[in-house]
Amino acid sequence: MNQEPKRPGPTKKEDFVRRMSRAILAGKWNPGDRLPSERELAAELGIGKTVVHSGFEQLAAMGLVEIKPKSGIFVADYMRNGNIETLNAIARLKGDELGREVIVAILDLRLAIEGTALRALCQGRRPEDVAHLRALTSAIRALARRSDEKELAEHFFRWHREICILSGKSILTLFMNTMHEVSIAFWVNYLRMYGPAFAIDRLERFTELIEARDGEGAYNLLATGIADYLARLGK
Amino acid sequence: MNQEPKRPGPTKKEDFVRRMSRAILAGKWNPGDRLPSERELAAELGIGKTVVHSGFEQLAAMGLVEIKPKSGIFVADYMRNGNIETLNAIARLKGDELGREVIVAILDLRLAIEGTALRALCQGRRPEDVAHLRALTSAIRALARRSDEKELAEHFFRWHREICILSGKSILTLFMNTMHEVSIAFWVNYLRMYGPAFAIDRLERFTELIEARDGEGAYNLLATGIADYLARLGK
DNA sequence: CACAAGAACTGGTCGGACCAGATTGTAATG
């Protein structure tokens, strides 16, 4: 039994990826610029070519670079061709400080996804679904006392994801998971702003509306909550 | 200039990934089951452990397996913990035959994303934005004669993505790109159903509404288009 | 000057050696 479940220590690959993504996101090169070859970088950094290659694969998945096989690696126009992973990479590096515009876009999408799921769940909810949500809520309430920000945020995320799972629209769950990293950043901020007690109360109100099969009410609760959050954020 | 940009031939890693994802998606194992160790699989398939490891990294990114370091690799509950990459993997394997439920969820999201972008663009459009869209449309019209399904679908995707880019809400573009693979499957189906001429006409109507700064009109055109598509699909 | 051969790149693949954490089996200890 170890008190620290894992403390893997940064690997060379992780170092490389972090270093490169920082440099690219900081604008060290312009989109379209050609990067040094894998061999050059490997020699310069004193690591193996395989590590560099594997790192670039990851950077390509993040949408930060474009690999032209046998030809070269180029800085990508990530604001045009990037994807969710790009956003996650930005969230990871810039910490919890996302721009307002980013927040707005994310919340628009969350409303679309979770709103759809809420309406569906209200129609088809079974008694055990409601019980399950209540159990999750009380687990969060117990956890809130110890107040580990990140952990609490994770549980709020899971509570809302459960809406998608229970709704039966499994695809929505996949989309929800896709936004996991960026959602955590949101929840940390939300909990700081409103406090856990308020947030937990809202979970219970959601549960009641689901139990009453009030789809529109649940949707509106979500929508007004988001609108209020954005209004507060404006200041 | 070569007519065939690339025909790389399947690598051992690709083979491995395809083989494993097929097996998992086909339900050969249950979620939570432990897979054979990297060494066993490498020996069995006659390939290097590095290849297997790299392949599993990719499968983990697709949400199909969960890697517990130093312990084992397990089949993931991908319908619960999967992400967009999982969906893309499914779309890749099952071809263009996505289930109706999947299509509905995707279109719900597209409406949320693109609808938001449309409204924003109608507000802030500049004359050159409209001209740009018109240029894209006529390029598509020229292309439609040669009628390569996949290529045409790609251009329709790009046209609609351009809405997001021009709207200035760059984050929406990232989400749009995330759905690229699955969107292509949609557009191929759409074009088969309605034909290119009809689809191109719609692009022009969108452009006119944007020029007239009619945000609601543009949104409704999108919404009714999607609704009609779903209605037809019902049959 | 045109153009093709080839040298010198590029990224892509691969196997095997080594590392360290996790697990399991076993033997010593109370």
Place this chain on the structure above:
DNA sequence: CATTACAATCTGGTCCGACCAGTTCTTGTG
């Protein structure tokens, strides 16, 4: 007999160096 301590042996994780196959640039030949 239960418990603990420890070591053998699993696991995935990392890394290197060699090799492969396209791409691009240089160079020599007509």
